Amino acid sequence: MTASPKTAAQPRTGRRAVAALVLLVGCLALQPGAEAATPATPAALAPDLGREVLAADDGWAAEGAGTTGGSAADDAHVFTVRNRAQLVAALDGGSAVPKIIRIAGTIDANTDDRGRELGCADYATDGYELPAYLAAYDPRTWGGAKPSGPQEEARQASAARQAERVELRIGSNTTLVGLGRTAVLRGASLQVRDADNVIVRNLELRDAYDCFPVWQPNTGGLGDWKTAYDTLWLRGATHVWVDHVTASDRGHPDEKEPTYFGRNYLRHDGLLDITNGSDLVTVSWSRFQEHDKAILIGNGDTVTTDRGKLRVTLHHNEFDAVVQRAPRVRFGQVHLYNNRYVVPEGAAYRYSVGVSTESRIVAENNSFTTPGHVEAADLLKSWNGSALAQSGNEFNGFPVDLLAIYNAYNSGSERDLTADVGWTPALHGPVDSAARAATDVARGAGAGRAG
Numbered sequence: 398m399t400a401s402p403k404t405a406a407q408p409r410t411g412r413r414a415v416a417a418l419v420l421l422v423g424c425l426a427l428q429p430g431a432e433a434a435t436p437a438t439p440a441a442l443a444p445d446l447g448r449e450v451l452a453a454d455d456g457w458a459a460e461g462a463g464t465t466g467g468s469a470a471d472d473a474h475v476f477t478v479r480n481r482a483q484l485v486a487a488l489d490g491g492s493a494v495p496k497i498i499r500i501a502g503t504i505d506a507n508t509d510d511r512g513r514e515l516g517c518a519d520y521a522t523d524g525y526e527l528p529a530y531l532a533a534y535d536p537r538t539w540g541g542a543k544p545s546g547p548q549e550e551a552r553q554a555s556a557a558r559q560a561e562r563v564e565l566r567i568g569s570n571t572t573l574v575g576l577g578r579t580a581v582l583r584g585a586s587l588q589v590r591d592a593d594n595v596i597v598r599n600l601e602l603r604d605a606y607d608c609f610p611v612w613q614p615n616t617g618g619l620g621d622w623k624t625a626y627d628t629l630w631l632r633g634a635t636h637v638w639v640d641h642v643t644a645s646d647r648g649h650p651d652e653k654e655p656t657y658f659g660r661n662y663l664r665h666d667g668l669l670d671i672t673n674g675s676d677l678v679t680v681s682w683s684r685f686q687e688h689d690k691a692i693l694i695g696n697g698d699t700v701t702t703d704r705g706k707l708r709v710t711l712h713h714n715e716f717d718a719v720v721q722r723a724p725r726v727r728f729g730q731v732h733l734y735n736n737r738y739v740v741p742e743g744a745a746y747r748y749s750v751g752v753s754t755e756s757r758i759v760a761e762n763n764s765f766t767t768p769g770h771v772e773a774a775d776l777l778k779s780w781n782g783s784a785l786a787q788s789g790n791e792f793n794g795f796p797v798d799l800l801a802i803y804n805a806y807n808s809g810s811e812r813d814l815t816a817d818v819g820w821t822p823a824l825h826g827p828v829d830s831a832a833r834a835a836t837d838v839a840r841g842a843g844a845g846r847a848g
């Protein structure tokens with residue numbers, strides 16, 4: 398396993414000053430006529446994304462000292478990485494030294510230190526074999542107890558070998574950015590854990606594939622397969638800006654996986670999970686697609702230490718062919734505006750916005766486009782939720798009152814939701830109409846479209 402990261406807080410005094418300087422330099426470079434004076438190459442005109450910081454009012458991550466990531470890195474801590482080994486070296490075990498890490502091309506986390514690709518068979522150890530695992534824990538013979546014994550132990554040992562490769566920790570004061578329009582990080586579970594001030598931008602995160610799902614007989618009444626990896630997991634993370642990221646299962650859709658014990662043999666967990674006291678997060682201009690459970694904010698009704706935290710802004714993101722959790726929220730004050738939701742014809746779908754324990758979502762001017770079998774009443778789902786504020790949303794081109802529709806069609810197992818969330822978002826950019834935002838998001842969201 399990786400060494401425990403250094404998470405000592407960096408002095409944040411002056412972060413705003415650095416941010417202001419970076420913005421000033423940016424403005425000077427963009428003076429009218431400046432680009433006409435000297436013919437410049439496209440590369441010279443392109444902004445240096447690694448040095449950019451979150452704008453002063455851009456969502457919850459702008460609160461307090463704001464979010465500057467590794468923008469203040471000295472030249473010795475600006476890295477361009479092309480393979481897993483270089484990426485791991487640059488991440489430096491999650492150190493808090495200000496650093497900018499640029500990913501060039503495609504990096505596959507499932508590789509050994511010499512760059513050789515590793516498949517699930519390479520990780521399997523101690524006699525783990527899926528047919529043997531299935532034979533050992535078939536509910537018809539094993540019953541409802543938690544798996545234990547040689548095959549489960551072998552599964553855990555095998556899983557630990559994959560985790561050692563694919564779990565990559567990002568420390569405080571780090572910017573991880575894709576270079577150009579084609580940067581891809583495949584198979585990784587990026588983790589920001591007990592860290593502050595992190596930026597992830599202009600990067601495609603693809604297929605955090607779990608070779609060794611575990612059978613959980615007591616999940617959801619029927620049992621279910623549980624996978625280990627979120628594409629990006631914020632755990633105890635503060636001041637995080639995720640921007641122009643594309644996250645998906647591309648290459649390995651779960652719907653193509655077989656069914657074992659009557660349940661889909663899932664390979665992926667969340668695309669972006671924000672849990673365990675994480676706070677002050679802005680997710681903008683990103684694309685979440687081809688996935689079941691997209692974004693979980695708060696991972697347990699009993700995690701009351703999340704009260705007052707999990708403050709997240711989601712704006713100008715696209716959720717395309719996402720089955721559920723876009724997002725699902727517990728406890729957090731979540732500002733959800735100008736997002737575009739698309740459910741393609743024939744795609745699996747459960748709901749978009751999940752209203753759970755003590756969540757306080759403000760949903761403004763979002764656009765939902767669905768095929769005929771999805772109704773407006775399907776867009777929200779509540780588990781022990783109590784309130785949601787909403788306005789300006791559109792459903793297939795028409796204004797929709799998400800709250801009124803939910804309450805009208807709520808079958809009764811959940812109480813009606815009120816509009817009283819007890820707060821009004823203050824940190825945000827211009828809020829456009831749902832229709833205008835949908836057009837802008839379709840054109841501008843996702844990796845390769847920053848700057």
Ligand code: CA
Nearest residue numbers: 627666667670
């Ligand atoms: Ca997760």
